[in-house]
Amino acid sequence: MKYARLVWVNLMRNKRRTILTTISVAAALFLFVALRSVNTTLDEARDVGSESRMVVRNAISVVFSLPEAYYNWLTTVPGVSRVTWGNWFHGIYQDPRDFFPSFGVDVDGYFDIYFEMVVPEDQKQAFLRERTAAMVGTGLMERFGWRLGQTINLTSMIYSPDQSWPFTIRAVYTPIPGWTDEAFYFHYDYLYEMSEWTQPGWYVLELEDPSLAATVATTIDEHYENSRFATRTETERAFQSGMVSMYGNVGLLMNAVGIAVFFAILLVAANAMMMSGRERTSEVAVLKTLGYSDRLLFGLVVIEAAIITVVGGALGVFGAKVLFEGTGFQGMGFLPGFEVKLSTAAVGMAIAILLGLISGLVPAWQAARLPVAHTLRRVA
Amino acid sequence: MALLEIRDLSKVYYRDTQKIPVFEDIDLDIEAGEFLVLMGPSGSGKTTLLNLVAGLDEPTTGTISVGGEKVTAMSRRQLAAWRSDHVGFIFQLYNLLPVLTAFQNVELPLLLTHLSKSERRDHVNTALDVVGLSDRADHFPRQLSGGQEQRVAIARAIVSDPTLILADEPTGDLDAKSADEVLTLLQRLNGEFNKTILLVTHDQRAADRGHAVMHLDKGVLTR
Numbered sequence: 001m002k003y004a005r006l007v008w009v010n011l012m013r014n015k016r017r018t019i020l021t022t023i024s025v026a027a028a029l030f031l032f033v034a035l036r037s038v039n040t041t042l043d044e045a046r047d048v049g050s051e052s053r054m055v056v057r058n059a060i061s062v063v064f065s066l067p068e069a070y071y072n073w074l075t076t077v078p079g080v081s082r083v084t085w086g087n088w089f090h091g092i093y094q095d096p097r098d099f100f101p102s103f104g105v106d107v108d109g110y111f112d113i114y115f116e117m118v119v120p121e122d123q124k125q126a127f128l129r130e131r132t133a134a135m136v137g138t139g140l141m142e143r144f145g146w147r148l149g150q151t152i153n154l155t156s157m158i159y160s161p162d163q164s165w166p167f168t169i170r171a172v173y174t175p176i177p178g179w180t181d182e183a184f185y186f187h188y189d190y191l192y193e194m195s196e197w198t199q200p201g202w203y204v205l206e207l208e209d210p211s212l213a214a215t216v217a218t219t220i221d222e223h224y225e226n227s228r229f230a231t232r233t234e235t236e237r238a239f240q241s242g243m244v245s246m247y248g249n250v251g252l253l254m255n256a257v258g259i260a261v262f263f264a265i266l267l268v269a270a271n272a273m274m275m276s277g278r279e280r281t282s283e284v285a286v287l288k289t290l291g292y293s294d295r296l297l298f299g300l301v302v303i304e305a306a307i308i309t310v311v312g313g314a315l316g317v318f319g320a321k322v323l324f325e326g327t328g329f330q331g332m333g334f335l336p337g338f339e340v341k342l343s344t345a346a347v348g349m350a351i352a353i354l355l356g357l358i359s360g361l362v363p364a365w366q367a368a369r370l371p372v373a374h375t376l377r378r379v380a
Numbered sequence: 381m382a383l384l385e386i387r388d389l390s391k392v393y394y395r396d397t398q399k400i401p402v403f404e405d406i407d408l409d410i411e412a413g414e415f416l417v418l419m420g421p422s423g424s425g426k427t428t429l430l431n432l433v434a435g436l437d438e439p440t441t442g443t444i445s446v447g448g449e450k451v452t453a454m455s456r457r458q459l460a461a462w463r464s465d466h467v468g469f470i471f472q473l474y475n476l477l478p479v480l481t482a483f484q485n486v487e488l489p490l491l492l493t494h495l496s497k498s499e500r501r502d503h504v505n506t507a508l509d510v511v512g513l514s515d516r517a518d519h520f521p522r523q524l525s526g527g528q529e530q531r532v533a534i535a536r537a538i539v540s541d542p543t544l545i546l547a548d549e550p551t552g553d554l555d556a557k558s559a560d561e562v563l564t565l566l567q568r569l570n571g572e573f574n575k576t577i578l579l580v581t582h583d584q585r586a587a588d589r590g591h592a593v594m595h596l597d598k599g600v601l602t603r
Contacts, residue, residue, distance in 0.1 A: 009479040095467050286475040289436060290489045290536070291464025293457055373437035376471070377427065 001327035003296075007304050010347035013277065018308060021272040025355065026319065027311025033320040033340055033348045035254040043337045044178070051210045053113065055239035056203040056220055059230035062088075065199035066229050069258050074203055077219055079212035084109035087191060091154040091165070091184060093144060097195065098238060100140055102184035104191035104198075110134075116179040123148070123171035131190050133170035134368045139181030141172055154184075191196070204236070215332060262351065269359035273305045277363030284367045286376040294368035301367050305360025312353020317345045381448070383576050384433065384544065389442030391428055402428050405597035406442070415570040417590035424596045426580040430546050433578065434467050438459050447543055464492045468537030468575075472549035476521040482508065482532045483517040486513040487599035489540040507535035509559040510573075511565060527558025534565060538575065545569065547579040563589045574586045 011018050047297055056074065058064035064122040065087070074083045084106045091102035107128055108282045111117065119127075119135065127133045136146065146152065146169055153164045207213060217233040221304045224231045277284075284297060323329075329338050386408040402425040410416050420426050431437040433444055435451050444451045446466060454462060460561045462542050463469075486507050489522040490500045508514050511531040521529050528552060537545055547566065549560035567589050569575040581592060585595045 003499075005484065006488075006491075009477075162398075212430075282475065283477055286471070286477070288460065289434060289458050289467075289469040290438070290462065291462075291492050293460035295457070296492075355494050373428070373431040376431070376436070 001311070003300060007300060007307065007308070010078075010276070010280070010300075010304055011307060013155070014279075017272055017276070018323050021269055022308050022312040023314070024268050025309050025352065026315035028261045029313045029316030029348050029352055030262050030320045031316075032258050033317050033344055035258050035297050036344045037320070037324065037338060037340045039251050040341055040344060049336075051213070051235055051237060052207050053236040054205040054207060054213060054216060054233055054364065055084065055236050056098065056205065056231050056233045057201070057239070059221070059224075060234040062191055064201065064229075065201050066203065066231065067199055070203065070224075070229075070231075071200075073223070074220065077205075077216055079208050079216045080107060080205045081208045082113055082206040083203055083244045085188065085196065085203045086110065087187075087188060088202040089154075089184075089191065090157040092157065093152065093154055098144070100143075100182050100184055101180065102186070103287050104188040106200075107186050110185070110204075113204055113279065114174045117169050117173035119173045126176070127171035130168060131187050131193075132167055135171040135173055135185040137183050138171050138172055139183035140184060141293075145183065157189055159191070159198070163194070165194065180211050202239075203300040205233075210235075214241065222323070240250055262355075266355055266359060269305065269309055269355055270362065273301070273359050273363045276304075277301065277366055281370065284370050285372045288370065288372045289376070298364045298368040301364035302357060302360040306356030309356035309359065312351055313355070317348035317352070320348075321345060383412040383414075384408070384410040384554065384557050384578070385431070385443075385445045387443045387445075388569050389429075389444065390440045391425065391432065391437075392440045398489065400600060401603070402539070403596065406601050408594070408601060410576060412576055413574045414592070415590045416579070417587045417593045418580045418581060418596060419587055419593060420596035422582075424444075425599065426596055427548055429596065430499060430545035430548050430580050431576065433469075434469060434546055435463060445447045461572065464540065466543040468540070468545045470530070470533055470545065470547040470550045471538050472552040474526070474533045474535075474553075475522070476529055476532055478521050481518050482513060482522055482535075485521070485532055486535045488536060493540065496506060501552055502563065503539055508532075508540040510538065510569075525558065528560055530554060530558070530562050531565060534562070534569075538573075544578065545575050545577045547577065547581075548577065549581055549583075551581065551583055559583070559585070562583070 008173060029083050034310075047074075056066065056070070058066055071085065074080060086103045086105040089102040092099055111124065117135075117137075122237070127135050134152075138330050140146070144152075148169055148171075151166055151168045153166050155161060155164060173181075186200075188200070196362075205216065207216060213235050220233045287297060317340075324338060324340055382434075389406040389408075390404045391402040395404065396603065406429070412493065418426050428437065432439050433446070433451070435444075435454065439452060443454070443535075449462065449466075451459070451462065465508075477488070480488070483504055486504045487500055488553070490503055493500075505514065508517055511534050513528060513531055513535065516524060516528060521532070524532065534550075537547075545566075550566070551562055554562060563586055566577060566579065570577050577590075578583060579586065581587060592603065
């Protein structure tokens with residue numbers, strides 16, 4: 001502690017450089033934490049689906065639909081208690097950037113299976129009664145400032161992009177934790193009526209017992225194996241995992257960007273510390289004449305570097321946590337439950353400390369090994 | 381037995397393969413309480429000799445002992461601890477840390493000791509009082525005159541009560557009046573506090589303040 005003042009005055013010697021270096025570390029750690037949080041959220045999204053629900057989709061790709069006629073037979077498969085279906089609408093509100101997940105669903109069965117969305121009964125009934133009604137998540141309502149009963153117009157990137165689709169918001173759902181609050185649901189019948197070539201995008205099955213999943217999948221896929229619309233049946237969790245995989249290798253991309261950021265900021269911090277060290281060469285020599293040991297000077301320089309990176313890291317890491325969680329960021333509904341986990345914050349802070357140690361290493365070593373007599377002669 | 385004993389001391393610098401001898405086989409004794417002045421032309425090796433005595437440089441051959449301890453046999457770590465306990469160094473250009481006040485500059489050597497904060501404060505105040513700058517304790521070096529800066533540097537050199545004070549051209553950057561004050565102060569430290577001083581200078585007025593003067597020229601040390 002008695003050396004704290006010495007460390008502090010050296011940090012404050014060039015305030016602008018110290019502040020700029022701290023900000024650059026904060027920005028880098030903010031980015032790192034955000035990227036890593038996307039990864040952890042996507043990883044969790046794979047686990048969001050239920051093991052007691054299965055998804056039947058087109059064997060070629062989820063992009064291709066399935067016949068409505070499959071519904072009746074699916075309800076007869078042993079082990080299946082309920083069947084419903086949905087379709088991807090890809091709706092846009094006013095601006096293509098105002099994207100959110102939107103689905104035309106079998107409203108009679110869909111919300112019985114999906115218990116994750118809590119809706120007041122009167123609103124649910126109002127939603128079921130009206131063909132052009134929509135059920136919207138709380139986050140989406142807040143994002144666009146919509147209100148219950150309001151009529152809004154969406155366009156679809158899939159169904160007649162030039163056509164405007166009016167919807168009246170009749171219900172607002174509150175999700176359980178981990179489920180998106182930015183989804184938009186409406187009647188599949190409305191979709192069918194406006195676009196007659198529509199078929200279900202996928203079927204959702206509720207199982208009597210999750211242990212029957214393998215048998216049910218085999219039964220269904222074998223049944224349709226030689227049909228024009230062969231199926232692929234998998235648990236919802238596996239289906240979700242497949243959907244996440246459609247983003248591509250996001251993890252690799254995020255990690256690559258994170259590593260690039262780490263090295264860039266390492267060079268910035270190391271350069272700042274080297275400059276700071278060079279300016280104080282004669283002072284280090286003087287301290288040595290006073291009896292300051294190589295080890296002590298080494299430690300003081302490393303601590304100085306670590307303070308910059310730890311303060312910057314804390315600003316970046318906790319800034320990201322406060323910002324993302326305070327604004328309820330969900331990546332336009334694709335990253336439900338997005339949060340900066342404590343483990344991510346801990347990794348960010350560990351990186352900040354590591355940055356400090358590495359960036360301080362060279363100037364600290366130079367300070368420790370400084371030839372005093374030679375330096376003093378040069379100064380004189 | 382002398383406080384400082386230098387035996388057969390040689391220093392040679394090498395520039396690539398070229399050998400540049402500074403001095404060879406020097407012997408020197410300084411008694412405790414002595415004020416010895418070392419003079420000589422530029423490049424004669426005065427500062428090199430001072431650095432060797434302080435353990436800031438390594439001799440090519442020979443030995444240096446202070447108070448019976450062989451400085452030339454110490455490791456870097458041992459030398460740092462030894463300097464902290466036994467050497468007070470005064471530079472021509474004062475070499476105060478510009479970001480610290482006079483008080484904080486004087487306190488620097490005491491941070492290496494086990495003294496408490498209040499003990500350190502007492503020692504620093506005493507040292508500043510000795511050099512007559514108690515009222516400037518909170519001033520930064522840029523707020524002091526050259527003479528005052530050098531007096532703060534002297535306070536820093538004596539605050540840990542060292543065995544030996546080494547002064548390298550302490551008046552070289554001062555006007556006549558300030559130089560006189562600094563030399564009077566050094567004389568007082570020697571006479572009143574019995575400090576052993578080895579002073580390197582070009583200045584004959586400074587040389588007149590010492591007990592004895594030695595000349596180093598062309599590698600030869602003479603009285």
